[in-house]
Amino acid sequence: MLPAMAPTRDAVAGPRTGPPPAQTVAAPAVDETDPAGLLRLGLAFCESKALLSAVELGVFDALHETGSSDVDELVARLGLHPRAAGTFLDLLVRLGLLTRAAGRYANGPGAARHLVRGNGSPVRELLDRANRMHYAAWGGLADALRTGGRRPEADYSVMPRDPQRLRRFLNLMDALTTAIGPLLAEAVDWAAVRRVADVGGGRGHLLSYVLTAHPHLSGVVFDLPHNAGPFAEYVAARGLGDRMTFQPGDFFADPLPAADALIFGHVLHDWSPRRRAVLVRRAYDALADGGLLVVYEGLLGADAGEERLPRHPATREEQPDVSGDPVAALDMLLFGEGSSEYTERECRQLLGGAGFELLAVRPLGERDTLVVARKP
């Protein structure tokens, strides 16, 4: 699940959001006798931007509502200039996103499943964010590589001033944890836990899965005060108002909730290694002996012998471990606001260094790793 990285003020001020939108793909075959592969790679941004623009313009939403439309109908509905609209739509057909029959366009199966707003797929939210932030940031990649590209850590203080942005952010968080919630409910042994706190738990989406699966649990979401309203709406809608509470606070400054288990989900990677260590120490201090710390994160380079990318020998020590997803790692390193993805090994060290005893490290869904630790 990627980070906020645009060089614009908007993106710079925004917080991290979990795993990156981009997925590493196998290295394309570049045949020295045929430069087509190189050209395709070099110009891939055109097709990428066509998809992102179609999402931005609401092409897939419009076609979802109408079933099918001709170019004039789409021009009118989406407020497009007619000059290039037909060519643009035909490009989307060629990319396999739309179908066209008798001059009428419709969503292809992949678009219908993943690109229509509100259909529950995280892909739409990720592409939305990629368009607003990552695209512009990657446009400045060469500069970021020259300068090191570091930016300040996440700044969540922008959220209360921009309700639309907050809503978009919460939607994205929920989309990313929809797949994780049921898995996390299963993967952890909650039998000895009575009260669980999701620290940085947003409006409670993830925690609602855990509580629904385990009726003996009660829960508290600890998050910044601006999430109190969205939380209240959310738990009322899920019918969990009597089992889940919201504790507003700053996890760097305020006492963490008293609970038998604390969750940090997609939270630690928002911060620099130093601040991550602060959070883990605070969790250790907040838990009673035997208490659980549950971390899920898109950790890089699991220790299970994944192939490592070659490193430049001269800077070996400074290189991040990017064995998991180099696109995500670059994105996070250069544009991730001082936050950084980190490796499974670092996570083990982080928790072990604070005094935790590791109980389990295992994959959680397609992108995340679950780490469960206990305060001895």
Ligand SMILES: C[S@@+](CC[C@H](N)C(=O)[O-])C[C@H]1O[C@@H](n2cnc3c(N)ncnc32)[C@H](O)[C@@H]1O
């Ligand atoms: C990247 S989101 C992760 C949300 C959720 N745990 C998930 O897995 O999707 C980070 C969360 O931490 C919260 N947060 C950021 N800074 C915080 C702080 N200083 N104190 C408490 N919560 C904070 C944000 O409001 C946001 O809900």
